[in-house]
Amino acid sequence: MSRKFFGTDGVRGTANQYPMTADMALKLGAAVGRYFRNDGDNQHRVVIGKDTRLSGYMFENALTAGLTSTGMNVLLLGPVPTPAVGLLTKSMRADLGVMISASHNQAIDNGIKFFGPDGFKLSDEAELEIERLVLEGVEAVQPQNIGRAKRIDDGRFRYIERVKSSLPSGVPFKGLKVVIDCANGAAYRAAPEALWELGAEVIPVGVSPNGTNINAGCGSTHTQTAAEAVVAHGADVGIALDGDADRVMIIDETGHVADGDQIMALLASRWADAGKLAGGALVATVMSNLGLERYLTDRGLRLERTAVGDRYVVERMRQGGFNLGGEQSGHIVMTDYATTGDGLLAGLQFLAAMVESNKTASELARNFETVPQLLKNVRYEAGQAPLEVASVKSAISDAEMRLNGKGRLLIRKSGTEPLIRVMAECEDADLLSDVVDSIVTEVEASV
Incomplete structure (x- = not known):
């Protein structure tokens, strides 16, 4: 049903x-x-x-x-x-x-x-x-x-104390200058307060919600704002959350953005070294980059893939007894501390890694070389079913044959917006662009 x-x-x-x-x-x-x-x-x-x-x-x-x-x-x-x-x-x-x-x-x-x-x-x-x-x-x-x-x-204060308690004892953030972009969303008070209480010098961005500016030119989906603030203020790192703060992107001191895959790679490696990575595996979705899978394999770890959606990641984690998972989009799930993706919690874990390793954000945020990945979205109207159109099916079949042995293709309907998402990975950039565009053209023609 x-x-x-x-x-x-x-x-x-x-x-x-x-x-x-x-x-x-x-x-x-x-x-x-x-x-x-x-x-x-x-x-x-x-x-x-x-x-x-x-x-x-x-x-x-x-x-x-x-x-x-x-x-x-x-x-x-x-x-x-x-x-x-x-x-x-x-x-x-x-x-x-x-x-x-x-x-x-x-x-x-x-x-x-x-x-x-x-x-x-x-x-x-x-x-x-x-x-x-x-x-x-x-x-x-x-x-x-x-x-x-x-x-x-007191709900906000209970949450702040919980995320602070997830950190190892004796890991103060004093001396760290941190840009926190709250996307004018749900964490606009909790995130800056938590960072300040932990000793960081806090540069808040996106903390003036007015009911209509959530995610508008800021946050994890518009990281340029946080990146510019990091560079302008000479900050050590930036943390960009989305509107409800269950996603995060990390910005290093140069303004370079690290997505969920890079954050998960860092945490999986550190947790494995410390004997904390349950089951020797990371759970991620079919959207995660092939480079992440290769990185984990080289370290004797596994990548367990699920359907898109952090709820499916969590379901697989609970079934298999795993404690780390997430999505390329920035959902990072750590079931030792939380029941769902938590952007602030993941950001604090990244800061703790900086303090403990005495390394810069740029040294920790670039863990593997990504395989070229291209994602394009096509919006459709209610009642339309572009993936059932014969010309679209034919274009997808042709693309799969061209990528066979050279890369992978993922076509899906978004579960949160009326979008068809066309994603492919391939070392050959020209082939990558060509196969994605061929499908997008047919989908656009069908709507």
Whole structure:
């Protein structure tokens, strides 16, 4: 059974357009409330966090109404990073966690992500059942059993203390000048505060959210802003987060950007040397560069690949008992410390590596030579199915034959936006460009 409105990371879309409407949020709140409160007891609770999008107010209120209508008690955290919701769901003994965010998307979008009582994102099976409840409707509780809602003021501080406690003792950041770009998003207060408390000289960027400027020309998807700040201030390193702070990019002292693959390579190597890398493997998605796989193999380590989406990375980590995984896009998952990708936590681990090794960011951020990789996106409209068009299928088949033995090809629909993603890797740059462009041309012609 296919999911109707859940994607690879919750429900996501343009605010006030299906499925991201206040009415849908109300129904989702009631459905997930019924799913987790199925014994009639009024001790059940849910924590709700959000990023800084204007529409967050609307969805927060609608979800609260739906949840309390089924007897759930709601604790409102306000703007906090997504990993904080995963953490607090478990530590506050909540039955459910909700994050209102569209992550790295533009400000007009929003999304709703759910976490179970263990702090991990819900399984496909749970999301299918919640969809069924949304479509069938749920019965509201009796008036005397309606849930309560209240704001929680210390959620951010609990999260800050948790990420600080992940660092080895005796690793102060005093003397490090750090640019932190918070993308005008959920970590705009937590990230600079954590770094300052750890002793760093902090240069904050993207810390003035106004409801409409999240991810706008800043953050992990627009790293030029942080890179320019690093160079201009003579900083030792830059940390660029996305809108909900579950992704990170590292900028070295020269302004060079290290993506998730390079960060994972560093952590996997260091953890393996310290005997901390569980299972001798790193879990990453099919998008990770072939250069990362070669780097790990040369060190006697394995790369376990999954479908795209940090939730699938986490599922494989839990199944195999692995403790390090992530995505090229900057989700870094360290299950010793967190239940989902945590950009700030990964950034602090990178700073700790700088201090412990006495090496510069540039020495730690360039661990392997990447195999040339080209990714292009084609936007399509609702109802269109470009990958089912005969000319597109033919172009993909031709590209696969041309790359056979020379590289690899990955074509997929985005799980968070109406995009067809065309990605290929090949040592031959001309062939790489040619095969990607041939497919993109056919996809564009079909939409």
